[in-house]
Amino acid sequence: SFCGKGLIDVQAYRQTISGRLPREQILSHDLLEGALLRTGYVSDISCFESQPDTVVAYYKREHRWIRGDWQLLRGTKGISLSGVDRYKMIENGLRSIWPMVTMFLTVSVCLIGGLSCLGGILLAWMPILAVPYLLILHQVLLGTTLSHRVCYYAGQLPAFEGALAWSLFELLSIPYRAYNGLDAVVRALYRQFRSRRHLLDWTVFAQKQNQGVFSYRPILFAELILMSLGILFVFRLSWWAVLFFIWAGVPLLFLWLSRDIQIKADKLAKDQQEQVRVWAQRTWDYMRDHLCERDHYLLPDHHQIEPNIGVAHRTSPTNIGLSLVGVMAACDLGFIDTNEMVERIGQIIGSVEVLERWNGHLYNWYDTRSRQPMAPHYISSVDSGNFVVCLAVLVQGLEQYRNQHAAIPDLINRIRKQEAMPDFVKLYDPQRKWLHIGYRPQEQALDDHYYDLMMSEARLTSYYLCANGVLPKEHWLALTYPYITDKGRFGLASWTGSIFEYGMPLMFMPLSEGTQQYEAIHFALHEQRKWAGTRPFGVSESGYYDTDQDNRYAYKGMGTPKLGAQNGLAEDYVVSPYSTFLSLPLLPRESFDNLTDLQREGLFGRYGFYEAIDYTPTRVGNMPRVVKTFMAHHMGMSLISCANVLCDRIFIRRFLQDARMRAYLPLVQNGLPNHVIDTRG
Numbered sequence: 001s002f003c004g005k006g007l008i009d010v011q012a013y014r015q016t017i018s019g020r021l022p023r024e025q026i027l028s029h030d031l032l033e034g035a036l037l038r039t040g041y042v043s044d045i046s047c048f049e050s051q052p053d054t055v056v057a058y059y060k061r062e063h064r065w066i067r068g069d070w071q072l073l074r075g076t077k078g079i080s081l082s083g084v085d086r087y088k089m090i091e092n093g094l095r096s097i098w099p100m101v102t103m104f105l106t107v108s109v110c111l112i113g114g115l116s117c118l119g120g121i122l123l124a125w126m127p128i129l130a131v132p133y134l135l136i137l138h139q140v141l142l143g144t145t146l147s148h149r150v151c152y153y154a155g156q157l158p159a160f161e162g163a164l165a166w167s168l169f170e171l172l173s174i175p176y177r178a179y180n181g182l183d184a185v186v187r188a189l190y191r192q193f194r195s196r197r198h199l200l201d202w203t204v205f206a207q208k209q210n211q212g213v214f215s216y217r218p219i220l221f222a223e224l225i226l227m228s229l230g231i232l233f234v235f236r237l238s239w240w241a242v243l244f245f246i247w248a249g250v251p252l253l254f255l256w257l258s259r260d261i262q263i264k265a266d267k268l269a270k271d272q273q274e275q276v277r278v279w280a281q282r283t284w285d286y287m288r289d290h291l292c293e294r295d296h297y298l299l300p301d302h303h304q305i306e307p308n309i310g311v312a313h314r315t316s317p318t319n320i321g322l323s324l325v326g327v328m329a330a331c332d333l334g335f336i337d338t339n340e341m342v343e344r345i346g347q348i349i350g351s352v353e354v355l356e357r358w359n360g361h362l363y364n365w366y367d368t369r370s371r372q373p374m375a376p377h378y379i380s381s382v383d384s385g386n387f388v389v390c391l392a393v394l395v396q397g398l399e400q401y402r403n404q405h406a407a408i409p410d411l412i413n414r415i416r417k418q419e420a421m422p423d424f425v426k427l428y429d430p431q432r433k434w435l436h437i438g439y440r441p442q443e444q445a446l447d448d449h450y451y452d453l454m455m456s457e458a459r460l461t462s463y464y465l466c467a468n469g470v471l472p473k474e475h476w477l478a479l480t481y482p483y484i485t486d487k488g489r490f491g492l493a494s495w496t497g498s499i500f501e502y503g504m505p506l507m508f509m510p511l512s513e514g515t516q517q518y519e520a521i522h523f524a525l526h527e528q529r530k531w532a533g534t535r536p537f538g539v540s541e542s543g544y545y546d547t548d549q550d551n552r553y554a555y556k557g558m559g560t561p562k563l564g565a566q567n568g569l570a571e572d573y574v575v576s577p578y579s580t581f582l583s584l585p586l587l588p589r590e591s592f593d594n595l596t597d598l599q600r601e602g603l604f605g606r607y608g609f610y611e612a613i614d615y616t617p618t619r620v621g622n623m624p625r626v627v628k629t630f631m632a633h634h635m636g637m638s639l640i641s642c643a644n645v646l647c648d649r650i651f652i653r654r655f656l657q658d659a660r661m662r663a664y665l666p667l668v669q670n671g672l673p674n675h676v677i678d679t680r681g
Contacts, residue, residue, distance in 0.1 A: 012037060020079060025199050028068025032076060035085035054258035056216045059180050064202055066096040066184035071199060074192050096181050103178035107229065110240040128170045132163035151488045172250045179222035223248050268588045273646060277333065280642035282608035284330045286635050287323060295368035297347040299323035299632045305605065306628040307551040313369050317362040317383040321390030322636025324348055325651065328397045329643035332650055338404045342411065349414055358441050360421035362387060379439040381427045381451065385461025391419040392464065393508055396654040424470050433478035435462065454479040455494040455520055460505035467664035476667050481516065483676040484562065490676045491523025492516070496557040497564025499528060500540035503582035507640045508655040515669050525583055527562045535615055536597045538579035544572065545614035545625040553627050572616050577609035578634035581641040588645065602626055
């Protein structure tokens with residue numbers, strides 16, 4: 001049978017139940033429907049339900065549940081049900097009177113007094129007091145005590161402490177649950193056998209919120225009874241009066257628990273915000289000067305200042321996507337007006353529309369002067385994903401500006417057409433349920449490697465494709481969670497342990513407290529800062545202080561050894577400012593101070609921060625060297641992060657304005673584990 005959430009075959013419902021149930025008597029229907037309809041288990045469907053925000057809403061919901069359970073006992077009379085189904089209904093009714101029995105035993109034992117009083121109360125409270133220790137026993141039986149017990153960066157207690165807090169709350173709320181249950185049972189019986197009215201009395205869940213604790217009669221009446229009992233025990237000179245006075249004061253706790261919690265984000269001071277705006281302006285200057293007709297308004301990959309190589313006239317899907325969003329960020333920040341934004345976006349889209357493609361995908365590199373794909377031809381899953389996500393966010397942003405420029409509706413249609421073109425199914429392995437790294441058209445071969453880790457820059461692409469219905473939800477669920485631990489906290493490993501892998505998707509995706517992603521990302525930032533020691537932090541893939549035969553800086557993936565699965569990560573320490581810009585919305589003050597330190601180190605130039613500073617002794621000895629080049633995609637990420645900090649997460653909000661993206665939020669809101677096993681040993 002069934003109770004809870006599920007899907008009902010309406011036709012089967014009508015054929016099976018029509019005419020069998022008494023009218024206007026069944027309040028709690030899911031258990032009864034499951035007993036009559038029977039059920040099938042569907043493993044790939046998850047149901048989510050919000051919880052009450054206040055104690056009153058919680059008690060009102062429990063009141064309705066109890067009334068519904070007790071009305072089933074008479075409402076199902078004459079209906080053929082199995083013994084198991086009858087037992088479930090009876091068991092629900094018995095469970096509802098447990099707080100009443102506990103309270104009756106507690107008061108009775110206190111009135112009797114004597115040495116057995118304490119033992120009797122402990123016996124009455126045993127089902128509550130035993131919960132934390134039963135949790136430990138459960139873990140022993142499952143063998144999870146061998147794994148690491150974890151603490152959280154989010155404001156959440158570990159499992160055992162959480163169970164202790166739950167036990168304390170249950171003990172404090174026993175009288176109120178008892179009175180609430182008694183009120184519900186009496187009302188259910190009276191309405192069934194006497195008045196025959198209000199049997200379907202039910203308040204919409206949303207209407208139960210934001211009601212005062214003392215406006216709910218069961219709480220008020222229970223408090224008055226407890227005060228009376230406390231006074232009675234005072235006259236009897238019994239110290240148990242203290243217990244009842246404590247209980248009488250519990251509504252104040254309910255009031256505190258029901259308050260609206262305004263989480264105060266760690267924000268920058270006004271002068272710090274002005275400094276970030278200066279950094280953003282310089283960063284935008286790079287895009288302004290390089291989005292030009294010479295390169296067909298396709299943002300060149302980088303501009304090397306020293307050695308003076310100049311502009312690299314090639315671009316990628318990521319560069320193009322970030323340049324589009326970067327133009328919008330410049331408008332949001334007031335660097336350009338709406339007319340210039342629309343003109344520049346139109347110029348970029350105009351060039352994109354004529355680029356050669358493979359199954360709708362842009363190639364990984366184009367010559368910006370000829371707009372021809374560069375050999376060897378390659379299709380990158382994550383670059384294509386970055387491009388379409390940027391287009392999706394761009395559309396939402398343009399919708400906000402729609403009334404300010406007549407050309408915007410046509411521009412939106414052109415962008416949506418580009419967004420719909422790539423066929424990502426061509427890059428997906430349905431057996432492994434992962435995306436291939438990419439495809440080599442000239443060899444007609446997919447790469448043998450996959451994006452299989454949750455903590456990867458590709459999770460932005462994965463989320464978008466699942467939310468957009470291009471790939472099944474199983475793709476997201478198949479991404480792996482290799483746990484790593486340090487002093488009671490846990491994180492998730494990535495390939496190189498870079499801030500880029502953890503933080504890049506957060507330009508657009510929300511990050512919620514109490515989720516594994518929240519813990520993993522804050523763990524990563526903690527490890528990055530710890531590894532830095534007295535040096536600035538922020539290591540990601542970037543250029544470093546070594547050049548090829550043409551005097552161009554080398555580039556590779558780098559990160560923190562504790563976080564990364566790749567070998568040899570401890571050999572390099574290269575700090576890239578864009579990494580700190582990615583962490584700026586998460587750790588505003590620490591990241592601001594880090595960027596200020598990097599500016600003092602000489603990393604600030606004509607277009608803002610240079611690419612990186614290399615501290616690796618085998619290359620630079622004891623004298624850190626600045627990698628004096630500006631890379632387009634790092635500039636784009638920096639500018640977007642600045643806009644998120646200065647404009648209240650503007651691009652995250654735009655990402656969520658897309659109903660498709662908003663609908664799949666439960667995918668990133670998975671709960672926290674109580675214990676983890678460190679896969680790194």
